[in-house]
Amino acid sequence: MxxxxxxxxxxxxxxxxxxxxxxxxxxxxxxxxxxxxxxxxxxxxxxxxxxxATPVPLTSVVDAPTGAAGTVGPLPAEHTEWTRVTVTGRYDPAHEILVRGRTVEGAVGFEVLTPLVLSDGTAVLVDRGWVRPASSGALTAPDVPPAPTGSVTVAGRLRPPESRGGRPQEVNGHAEIRRITPSAIATAVPYALFDAYVSSDEPAAGLTAVPAEKQxxxxxxxxxxxxxxxxxxxxxxxxxxxxxxxxxPAPANLLDEEPDDPEPAPAHTTASRTAGTHPD
Structure with a gap:
């Protein structure tokens, strides 16, 4: 137009x-x-x-490490996160690590990370649960229930490695980390690690299961x-x-443009003027 x-x-x-x-x-x-x-x-x-879901063997979801001690295996596929898995081995409490700054139900405490050594000599990190800090403060190791001895079968959720993790640091006699990154932790243990960890479904007495947080x-x-x-x-x-x-542009108001109508003359004035002009 x-x-x-x-x-x-x-x-x-x-x-x-x-x-x-x-x-x-x-x-x-x-x-x-x-x-x-x-x-x-x-x-x-x-x-x-x-x-x-019924737990499936860990090695059916993620490949086991094949390298030397201090290395990690392949990264699990993204779609395998939160899969319920089962794995059998022996806990290694000598290399247990506390993950600081973890919040469960509004309270800040520690998650207890213990390597579970498999029969082939490789290991997977197991998050055994959450524990409150010691009453004397966060710098003191909390009272952690000991890991079971002997051969155990653990069922839990498969979790991928967290980013920006570092090597465990010694803090008043116990090892601590901030992020769970197997590739960084592997340099501090005498075996190869799966590049993932298992969050236990059934923590021991004194530990609280770490809940799965939905998006x-x-x-x-x-x-x-x-x-x-x-x-x-x-x-x-x-x-x-x-x-x-x-x-x-919008048209102007026509009423505003028109001049005001003159006021009509009073009737008596008009009449008097007419009478004044009438011939005698």
Whole structure:
């Protein structure tokens, strides 16, 4: 239409390009949040499925290490996280490690990480559970129930390595770490480690099972709707401004332009004037 020829002017072409670019970015951000939603929903589904699933052998989910002591095996596949597994071996309490700064039910304490040595000489780290810090403070080793002796079978959830972990540090006679990273811990133990750890389902008396924390997938779903709504509002804003421009300036109020009507002369004045001009 002729009234919309202004859309081809440089100014309005610039508006259009900016609008399309902004809406495109918002749509892409929404798609990214949608992908995050599906990822988190999948993790939550695995957590729910693992609650009642029958444990499977550890080596059927992740490959055992084949290197020398101080090395780790292959990284488990992402979709295997939270799988319930079972593994048999002997605990090595001499290389037990406390993971500091761990929160369970609002309280900060330690997770107890004990290597479980398998019959082939390799080992997997087992998170035996959470324990409160000692009453004398976090620098004192808490009262940790001893690991069972002899051959034991452990059932628990498979967890991938945590990032940015370091080598265990000696703190007042006990080893501590902040993050569970088998590749860093392997340099401090006399065997090869699985590049994952097992969070025990049945901790010993005095230890609390570390709960599986679900992902907040609904938050990502909300972000999807938010970004796509912003994109729609951006496009609508451009259309609204274009239509207003096409209509032109609003017409002035006609009542304001018309002059005020003269006040009628009083009836007696008109009559007197008429009488004054009547011939004798």
């Amino acid at each position: 002729v009234v919309y020829r202004f859309l081809a002017t440089p100014r309005w072409l610039g508006y259009a390009a900016l609008t399309v670019a902004a809406a495109t970015v918002m749509v892409l951000l929404g798609l990214w949040q949608l992908d995050r939603y599906h990822q988190r929903a999948e993790i939550n589904a695995r957590i729910d499925a693992g609650t009642s 907040n997938a609904l938050q990502n779903a909300g972000y999807v709707l938010q970004w796509w709504l912003f994109a729609a509002m951006t496009l609508y804003g451009y259309v609204y401004l274009a239509r207003r421009e096409a209509r032109g």
